[in-house]
Amino acid sequence: QEKVENKTPLVNESLKKFLSTKDGRVVAGLVVEFLQFFNLDFTLAVFEPESSTLNGLDSRENLARDLGIIEAEGTVGGPLLLEVIRRCHQKKGSSSA
Amino acid sequence: QEKVENKTPLVNESLKKFLSTKDGRVVAGLVVEFLQFFNLDFTLAVFEPESSTLNGLDSRENLARDLGIIEAEGTVGGPLLLEVIRRCHQKKGSSSA
Numbered sequence: 001q002e003k004v005e006n007k008t009p010l011v012n013e014s015l016k017k018f019l020s021t022k023d024g025r026v027v028a029g030l031v032v033e034f035l036q037f038f039n040l041d042f043t044l045a046v047f048e049p050e051s052s053t054l055n056g057l058d059s060r061e062n063l064a065r066d067l068g069i070i071e072a073e074g075t076v077g078g079p080l081l082l083e084v085i086r087r088c089h090q091k092k093g094s095s096s097a
Numbered sequence: 098q099e100k101v102e103n104k105t106p107l108v109n110e111s112l113k114k115f116l117s118t119k120d121g122r123v124v125a126g127l128v129v130e131f132l133q134f135f136n137l138d139f140t141l142a143v144f145e146p147e148s149s150t151l152n153g154l155d156s157r158e159n160l161a162r163d164l165g166i167i168e169a170e171g172t173v174g175g176p177l178l179l180e181v182i183r184r185c186h187q188k189k190g191s192s193s194a
Contacts, residue, residue, distance in 0.1 A: 012136065018135070018175070023183065027176065027179055030178065030182075031128050035128075038111060038148070039109065043140060043143045045143075046143045047137065050137050067186075068185070078115070082120055082121070085124055085164070085181070088165070088185075
């Protein structure tokens with residue numbers, strides 16, 4: 001049996017840590033939803049094992065609820081990230097930063 | 098020489114249309130920045146040809162400027178999407194929707 005101690009770990013520690021947070025899982029969920037929305041199946045097939053998200057992230061429905069996005073005619077035609085960005089633009093110029 | 102007319106097109110028309118918009122390019126740029134931030138190189142290697150974004154999207158610096166994000170200690174430790182989501186949460190509950 002080979003020794004494995006010195007092999008490069010396959011786990012992406014910074015991503016693993018990120019995915020252990022609620023916001024991190026929402027971000028990764030939005031990325032996956034974007035890939036699914038545009039049927040980028042080859043990218044998804046690589047992303048899931050590389051990011052260790054094979055066990056699944058939140059569905060679009062859950063992500064929208066988390067983000068307070070109410071799905072309507074203007075949102076269903078694009079990935080959720082589009083709606084997120086639109087809100088960002090609305091917010092731009094406010095003094096909360 | 099073979100006829101190619103009846104072959105399935107390799108171009109993703111809905112994504113192509115999406116990337117022709119400013120917001121669409123920002124969204125795709127944020128996805129790529131997320132993948133780069135976590136060194137998901139295999140995913141990137143598939144995403145770029147599959148999405149026809151080999152010619153490049155905006156850099157993190159340009160994306161941040163577009164979104165009105167001022168990079169600081171609290172933002173540089175994560176992908177830009179994390180900061181975008183944090184703002185979304187701040188905005189949640191406002192009556193603009």
